[in-house]
Amino acid sequence: MNLFHRVLRLALAGMFAAALAACATQAPQPAAPAMPQYTSPITAQQLVGKWGLAAYHRPEDAARTEAQARQGCRQPYVINAGPGGGFMMYLADDSSPSEMVSKQVGTGPIFIGLPTEPAGAKSDREVVRFDGQILVLKWLDPEVAGRYGTMVYVRCPA
Incomplete structure (x- = not known):
């Protein structure tokens, strides 16, 4: 075997070893966490829009609070589509x-709630309650519920 072939083989072996070492030193990419799949009759498209917002702490105030939420359309709570x-x-x-x-x-x-939580x-x-025009939400955290009450969202007219 002549000198040229020996140098060529050594060069190829060196390139192969370098490529193999580069592959071995790269850390594997972590897999994205699996997002839980939920079913729900309420879609994001049904919630996107402008809403009047008010809250109550006593159930007997629910009807009055709904009327207050309608007035909230002057400065609406906006729900946008998420990425x-x-x-x-x-x-x-x-x-x-x-x-x-x-x-x-x-x-x-x-x-x-957050898609990453159960x-x-x-x-x-x-x-x-949700009928497409009125959304009533109750916080599950008792401390938060004590401060914010039951939230009433009324869809604002277009």
């Missing part, structure tokens, strides 16, 4: 909206 197919709403005490989803397991209650998580809100 992941959900909708953007505020968590308690958070100054930035987070992407939420409507969550239901089987025929159980419907919750609104249905009925402490930060969720339970859907008390």
